[in-house]
Amino acid sequence: MGGFVNRVRFVYLASSLALAIGYLGRFLLTVFVVVSLTIVLLYLINPDVSAVLAIVLLSIGLIVASLIYEVIMYIFSLRRGEVWSQVEREAGVPEGRIRGAYEVCLQVSSAGVYSHPFVARAAERANSSLKYVFPLSKPFDRRHMFLSLIAGAFVMLFVLFPSMISSTGGKVVSAYENLFLPQRAIFTIEPEGALLHRGDDLEVSVLLNKGSGFTPYIEVDRGLGEVERFGLKYGGKEKYTIKIEKIMEDTLYRGVLGNAKSGWYKARVVREPSLEYIRCEITEPAYAGTSPMVRKSMEGEIFCLSGSRLDIEADIGGDVEDVYIMHGESHIELKRDISGMWRGSVVLTNSGQFSLVARDILKKDNMLETAKITITPDNPPSIKLVSPKGRTDVATDLILTMSYSASDDYGISTIGVEYIVETTGDGGRFSLIGGGGNTQISGDVSFDLNRVDPLPGDTVLVRLYALDNDTVAGPKVSYSETVEVRIPDIVQFFRSVDGERDYLSMEEVLEEGEAISEMLTEIAQGMEERGEIDYESYSKMEEVIEREKNLRKRAEEILKGIDEMRQMGEEGYLSEETLYKLSKAQEMLEELIDEQTKRLLEEMQKIMEELPEEEVARAMREILENQEELNRRLDTMLKFLENVKVEMLLDSLKERLRRTIEEQKDITEGIKRAETERDIEFQSEQQEKVKRQYEEFLK
Template sequence: MDHSALSPLLTHLAALRRRALGLTIFSALALGLAAGLMSVLLWVLLEALFFLSPPWRTGLGILALLSTGGVLAFALKRHLPVLLSQHRFALFVERRCPPLQQRLISALELSGTDPSLHSPALLAAASERATALLRTTDPSQILDRRPLYAYLRLLGGAVAIALLCGALFGDDLAQAAQRCAHPLTAYERPPRTLITVQPGDLEVIKGDDATLQVHFAGDKPRRARIERRPSAEAPYQTEELVVDRADSVAYTFPQVQRSFHYAIAVGDDRSPEYEVRVIDPPAVKRLRLHYQYPAYSQLPDRIEEEGGDIQGLPGTRVALEIAANKPLSKATLVLDDTLSIAARLDGATARVAFQIERTGAYHIALVDRKGATNRDPIRYAIQVREDQKPVVAIVDPGRDSDLPESLKVLLKAEASDDFSVEEIALVYRVNNDSEQRRALPITPQREVLISHIWDLSAANLLPEDRIYYHLEALDNNQVAGPQKGQSRQYVLRFPSLYELYSEADQAQQEQLSSLDELAAEGQAHQEYIERVRRELLKSEELSWEQKKELESTLTAEAERARAVEELAAELEKTIDSMQDEGTGSEELLDKLDHIRELMGDIATPEMQQALADLQKAASDPDPRVLAEALKRFNEDQQAFQQRLDRTIALLEQVRTEQQLRAIVEQAAELARRQSQINRELADGQSGLRQQLQEGSLQRDTERLAEQLQDLSDSTAEQNPALSEQLAHRAEDIERKALAERMRQMVRQMRAKSPGAAQQSGQALAADLDALAEDLQRMQDEYLAAEKDQLSRELRRAMRDLVQLSQRQESLFADARAQDQFALMQGTSHVVERIAAVGERTLALAPDLRATVGYALREMHDAAQRLGQRDVQGARHFQRKAMRYLNETVLLLRESLDNLAKAQTPSAFAEAMQQLLGLSEQQSQLNQASEQAMGQMPGSSLQQQIARLSAQQQGLMQALDEIARSLRGHRGAQQRVQAIQDEMRDVLADLQRGRLTQRTRQNQERIYQRMLDASRSIHSRGFDEKRRSITATDQPYVGPTALPADRGQTPDLWREALRQALAGPYPEEYRALLRRYYDQIYQDLQVREAP
């Protein structure tokens, strides 16, 4: 048979069969996979649902495998037999391709038979026709792919179901699949709820919160339990956790302080036990501060180990050493939450330094090696203590005041600073002129005491000029620059003599008025008491009203005595003021001081005792006792009244002399002021100051004319001649039109006519000089006339007393009572004249009045004895009366000598000069004592002490002479008395052969007291003037700081030298002071040398 036609058919049929076989196998595999996936899913689902035992799990697994294999075998068995048989496949093709019409099957069957049995051509034709039909037929028409697609869809559905179950029950199915993968392994049945805790074990910083995230799988619970215990051995503490069927919930252990174990339990499920481990955060365990203060503060370095607050000056460098509780990886100093300064680390120690400039705060940020930071670090304060300004206060004079006569002002001030006062300057200006500065010498220290004599004599001051001054103190601040402190500003006013004398005259006038009132009141009381005494003698009883009125009168008398004492104190103030301001001569001040002593003696102890006895007798029922007390009191009250009258008369006399002296000195001052203005005009100065001064001069000239007229009026009755002269001088001022010419000179200066102003000034100066000379001459004539008149009165009294003494002597032979009474009457007339002189002068000897009084008393007793014819008894009293008369004559001679010396200054100034000379001798003696203290004990030292004792004894005697010459000068007497007391102690030590440090200190005090006592003769006006003012709030000007010496022993010698040089001593004694103290220091250095 020709196989050429049959071969293509077979080839095409074989290809078609291979394709059909592949399609069948793929379809079977898809079906098998779908069945296997569903079987396994069912198996896993059953395992997840029922947690099967290994036999069931294994059986279901085998069943699932068998099911899958059966489905696959069934699918293959159904289609593979057709594909494996060519004949059966050809029949399959014939059925699927009807156009073949048995040609394919016929060709295949005939090809295997004997060719003789069929037609080859027919077979070939059938084969070709079948091949052609197969080639033109679509394979998909023969091979059906729909089963494959259906199986693939089934497989996809199975996969989708598996994925859905995995999504819904992923964890359960995964665990079930795990168990199914090991079907023979026995597993414990898992809980219904699966708990997962994140992060499980954890570390937290002590005090922080520990937060957990708890996940729930399976049966979602409504509540869970938190089981907690501090250690693995301790029992659990349970706390409920609300879940409310959530998949997860967060839980926080707040502010964990200690480590603990915990677990989460739900129903039959319980998580593993986890541990929360607490670690301590880094913290500052100790802080050490090292202060390095600015150099200017001179403060030593300081270390603080308690606390962390910083206090210091600006510019202070603070080094911090930070000790932490664990090793650190980083430490930072944070200033005011802005500036960070990294610290140097050394394990658990950090060091950092910075400089403080302003107040603020800081904290320390720490990081340990695990990255933990210190929580809420402590904020420490930085308190910058600002360098305070120096405080300076003027304590003397410490108020607005007038310039003293010497134009030297003693300034005492205190300055302090928290570190050091470097400089103090006196800043002042005259009126509205520019300020001037004068540096005061000081030793820089924290507290400075200043005593400086400010000499304004070279300032060319004129009356009514004002000096505005204050002190400025600078400290030693070298960081921000020196700071300045300023005292309160005060004013020194240069008063005119008119003002000074007006104040003194007004004070005296007030005192005189008060004394006049007291005298008038005393006269009325005296008359009333005498009237009461007489009525008492008549009626022998006083009514209740009379007793009350008497008590009131006695109370008034006691008040009157106290008022006189107060006036004496006020007069003492007036004397001090006049001495400070230089408005009284030494003689005039002496008189006022004697008058003050008289006022103090007006209310005698006898009168005060009589008043007390009278007050006591007023309550006595015996009228005779009261009458006797009234008599004694009336006698003492008469003496009181006489002393008061004499004091008033003396005050009036002294006031007249003071007013006359004031007029003379004011005229001289007017001339001096005019000359000074003329000199300034000649220097080209014709500004506002000169105009104001000339205007002030014009007003004072008008006041001088008024004073002359007032004094003329007041002396018209007392001294008509003086009154007439004063009136003529007042008329001369008006006639020469001095005030008008001064106004004209002011107008010329304003009109810028210096030549005309100078010409007017020169003429005015000449007239004022002439006026001053004329007034001075008038004063001298008045004082000489007063002295001459008083001398004549005293001489007359002396002659009369001599005659009376002779007559008293003659009565020894002819003793008649009437002659003795006549002699006593004559003596009384002399006493009255002496009393009249005593009202005009203080030159009378102190014992004069008492002595002549004793003479009168003895004459009276002698007359009584003669009246009783007791001649022998009378002669005794006559002899005593004659002796007292002779003593009175001698006292009158002494009074005449005192009056003759009254024209020259009193002995006070001379005594002060002598005392100043003694101070130099005491200084030399002190130096010798200092040298003797350095000698070794022995006979030589005792000889030296003996010589020192003799020298000190000589100074003591000289001091006694000075003390006797100062009688009547109470203030000076008290100072000399204090020196005598000190000198007696020193002399006692030296006479015992002892020379100790105490002796040396006493000698130094003697020397200092001598200088102080002699100060008043060289410079007045240094003592503070006492004034009475209404109480007001005053700023505190006392010390403001601790002592600068910090309790160290002061250098007494240097302090004594400083005080001595600051004192108002004459220039001739300053060199002496310096030599004296220099010698002391040299001796001390020699003694301390090794």
């Protein structure tokens, strides 16, 4: 009997468990449908690949669980029937008799009708096994089953579903997180802010507490109006990492874990050092009879005597920590004053390459400018500039002629010129003539300033240099005085070489046209009085034709000047409105040249060669009318061009004013620095420069 009860107990316990699994599977399937529909709606609103992948994984898991449940239920249903049949066969009773007796025994025991010891013991044993055999048959057990199903639902929501989504690479559905995931995750982001060079990669690490259930990710704001999202890779020991490649601008980033978010951290891009302004001067000792030119650039080659001092003043932008001059293995540091300028001096004893280097706050060296400095021996040649001196204007052809005299015991090998464009700081040197080894030479040299590409209104600093023939100690160099050469402004470029004739002047053309009209009137009156064309009339007509040709030629010169000015204006020297008016003037003048003057010349030639005398008077009246019409149009053209010239002068004045303001700003800053340093000599120099610039502007 005991074996029988144990078998029955085992079979029904297994069957009950299988049935419970079936109920749980059906419940999970219902929850899955609801969750899936919710995620699909979220996906339609905000597509997320991770949501679709989570649905696929969950569907596969539930399908497999349902199949397993069906197989278990089928096996245990067969097994339960086989056990009852086997028990009844072993007892030798008809099929169904023991099962029915067992159920009756249970009923009798529960009712307490019989008190027979055997029946009581059997009923007690059956009753004690009742809760294990049929756990789903009582109302109390159904409540337990319902609570078990609720517990299973919570397990599915907070363990199964998040784990599946985490396995998709750390991306989760934010709506699901915010709804269900408690803010219990603790995570740390490293680094909390970073300094990078432009183009560097930023590696971010996230440290988690154990059991968070979600994989973190990083949100990145590059300042473009939208936030990028990056999944992190697990690196072991609760550490996740991500590399954000090529940070070009300041970037914000933060960590996100479920619905928990960190604050924004900033990755700042270090601003590279840049040279805004530099002033270089070679002093102590200077060459005899010369004054060194102040350079606005270190670039190029600098000649000086041993023991000379290179003074540098520089304004350097960016995140700069140190500035120094590098010469070979030597490093000479520059100091920053209270005005923010970097200053320093170097005593030059050796030739070689000198570099201005700025070190940023990440200890990276940035080479800003490089100069080749050549130390020349003592006793250099002597060279003097006879003319021009001080300040001078150059003609529109930009050819500067200089008179000089030079001497040296070893003989002069080369006479050349060194220049610096004051507005840009660009400089260089050109060899002009050979000295032929003569110990004394003098004469004139010409320097074509077109080679330095100046802008209209620029100032170019020019000085001559002389090299001697010392082949033992090496060639020595000496410099002349410095000359300030003013480049003509844009209007002056269109005046003739002698400075008297204006290419855009229509006055003499109009005067010539009026003179032609007077001659034609005089010829017409003479013909009417005499009634014929005599020799005097023919002579005057020939003179009129010649003067008309000259008028046409002068108009063509003006047209050429307008075209050249328009082309130069297109390079940015004139405003768009002035350029438009120049184009209109060009069209009007082309029409006058091609139509009016050409027709007049043809009509005059026709009178001289073809027309009979009786038609000459009528033709002369027509020519006179056409000439007067030409004069009226020339007068209109004159007024139009005068207005254009005024606007061009205003454009030129604006450009000069802009440059003057920039120069005044630099000079004012220099004066402030001088006041700070109590450098009276430097302050006087700057004030003198202000006065000179003001006088030049008023010219």
